[in-house]
Amino acid sequence: MKHLPHILVIALALVACAHGAERVYMKPSDFIKSSFGGKIPDTSVLNLSGSVKSRAKKIMAHSYGESRVRYWKRGNRSVWILEEIGKTQPITTGLLVENGRIKSVEILIYRESHGWEVSKPFFTKQFSNASLKSGDQLSTGISNVAGATLSVRAVTKLARLALYFDSIT
Amino acid sequence: MQMKKTHRNTTAACTAICLAAAQLAPAHTFRERLAEGGTLSADDIDAAFSQPQDMVWYDRFSFGSYGEAHFNTGDVPDKFDIHRLVLFTAYEFNNRFRFISEVELEHLYSNDPGTDLVWELEQAYFELDLGNNYHLQTGGFLVPVGITNEIHEPTTFYGVERNRIETEIIPTTWTEFGFLLRKNYDSGLQWDFAVHRGLRVSPADFNANGPDIREGRQKKNTFDDMFSAATARVKYTGIKGLELAAAMQYQHDISQGPEDNSAFLTTAHFIYTNGGFGLRGLAANWNINGETAPGSGIDIDNQYGAFIEPSYKWQFENGMAVGTFARLLYWENEDAPDGQTDYQAGINFWPTENTVVKADWIYEDRTGGQTNRNIYNFGVGYAF
Numbered sequence: 121m122k123h124l125p126h127i128l129v130i131a132l133a134l135v136a137c138a139h140g141a142e143r144v145y146m147k148p149s150d151f152i153k154s155s156f157g158g159k160i161p162d163t164s165v166l167n168l169s170g171s172v173k174s175r176a177k178k179i180m181a182h183s184y185g186e187s188r189v190r191y192w193k194r195g196n197r198s199v200w201i202l203e204e205i206g207k208t209q210p211i212t213t214g215l216l217v218e219n220g221r222i223k224s225v226e227i228l229i230y231r232e233s234h235g236w237e238v239s240k241p242f243f244t245k246q247f248s249n250a251s252l253k254s255g256d257q258l259s260t261g262i263s264n265v266a267g268a269t270l271s272v273r274a275v276t277k278l279a280r281l282a283l284y285f286d287s288i289t
Numbered sequence: 290m291q292m293k294k295t296h297r298n299t300t301a302a303c304t305a306i307c308l309a310a311a312q313l314a315p316a317h318t319f320r321e322r323l324a325e326g327g328t329l330s331a332d333d334i335d336a337a338f339s340q341p342q343d344m345v346w347y348d349r350f351s352f353g354s355y356g357e358a359h360f361n362t363g364d365v366p367d368k369f370d371i372h373r374l375v376l377f378t379a380y381e382f383n384n385r386f387r388f389i390s391e392v393e394l395e396h397l398y399s400n401d402p403g404t405d406l407v408w409e410l411e412q413a414y415f416e417l418d419l420g421n422n423y424h425l426q427t428g429g430f431l432v433p434v435g436i437t438n439e440i441h442e443p444t445t446f447y448g449v450e451r452n453r454i455e456t457e458i459i460p461t462t463w464t465e466f467g468f469l470l471r472k473n474y475d476s477g478l479q480w481d482f483a484v485h486r487g488l489r490v491s492p493a494d495f496n497a498n499g500p501d502i503r504e505g506r507q508k509k510n511t512f513d514d515m516f517s518a519a520t521a522r523v524k525y526t527g528i529k530g531l532e533l534a535a536a537m538q539y540q541h542d543i544s545q546g547p548e549d550n551s552a553f554l555t556t557a558h559f560i561y562t563n564g565g566f567g568l569r570g571l572a573a574n575w576n577i578n579g580e581t582a583p584g585s586g587i588d589i590d591n592q593y594g595a596f597i598e599p600s601y602k603w604q605f606e607n608g609m610a611v612g613t614f615a616r617l618l619y620w621e622n623e624d625a626p627d628g629q630t631d632y633q634a635g636i637n638f639w640p641t642e643n644t645v646v647k648a649d650w651i652y653e654d655r656t657g658g659q660t661n662r663n664i665y666n667f668g669v670g671y672a673f
Contacts, residue, residue, distance in 0.1 A: 143385075143418055143421050147331070148334050148335055148337075148338045149331030149334045149335050150331075152334065153331070160329075160331060160334070162328050163329050163334075181608065181641075181642070201338065203338075205351075207353060207377075208353055208377070208379050209351060209379075209381070212338050229338060231381070233389060233416060233424075234439070234440070237473075237477065237526045240475055240476075240477055241475065242477055242526075242527050242529060246529065255606040257606055261564055263529050263530040263562060263564075264530070264562050265532070266440075266532040266560040266569075267439070267440050267526075267532065268526075269445055273642065
């Protein structure tokens, strides 16, 4: 018990000096720029209603949180910045789709305490060239990361959703 | 006059409420603006996804829960137990600083009169991001050892009960108070270093063969014996489907009494998955110094154990999944000084990704004059 005051003081000091870097691995705008040769195209909007909404719900296994989803498109390339909760926090994910296949996946902002492995290239590169097959499943199997099951699940759903959204725009 | 005053007060109150509401309202302004489409600046786009600064207070909270109920039968007394219900709560102060807690209610109902209802604080810590991949935790956290101690939602493992190595040798669920530093790298490497409260095994929990390590966990959340232990772990997940980890822990004195019982825990594990196939294994060893009691003249032996577990999981397109596993375990501790071998096999069925139904069989090959046993376990669990 004699150490409790020390712990409280240190905890308060942590509160006071909470000025470290954000867990922003890549700015969303930088992901869009890098996907389109340095320039951000106009933002387009996909309205989620009727059958689109219900199919998105089936992919996510719950209602998608927004009724309008923004995306950026030029030619046969589209960029989607989507979010899904892993355990408790949304994982902000950038997805580049080209000709109906995933070109790249980047974890832009990661907020969970565990499961950070999904932000690393050894995980995200598994999605390269994946397309949508029957049942809105990915054509490529995604290996789980022990201890990051919920985050793996969340990012995999977002890849399926981006491919579906791309197919209807 | 009185009416006018009342009216003025009401107006003032309404104005205050409206102003307060206005403070809360602009939480999603950037999102709404972004959803309009058209030409948007890079700053607008980045602001739309940078959440906590403009989040309303209730969006900073997040909640989760998991729980499991078990039924054990066979060569043991029939026992039904709502084993645990856990409520997870987190609060995000800002992008870099958060509070995380888990409160656990164990044995909410059991037909075993010797099983008491228990409230426990499983975790309660502050976490500060010192950088993108660099985190500091302080408070009560789960000790970074083994497979199950940190990740133990019932949907994440095979078998109704947690594996015996991570109950008999590594005393899962194991919470300690102190400080933990964690760093991870793009290569998939992670290290953890923690200084924390130590174990305290009372003399009553020693027998002629040594201490009952599990009873050394200080459940009363006292701050005695702070910083009398340290744990270091290295984990590597840089190869697709593979996790490798090793941890060491030093305990200054697990009995915290007149006899010097310093102790080292070393443990290592691997997890490999490829499609539906899975293979995991773990080994753990306690090297405990000193005697079973001051002047007893009986040195304490090592306590150790290991298991290996192959499995296969079939995932269906409708979200359901079925998996089957086998597990071989061996350990030696104060209750099994000549060793115990368990053979286990079972099945998990996941009706949804967040729920599981389990059944398994265990054959206990026991020594020291104890009768071998067959045990059948059934369970349900959830996590969200």
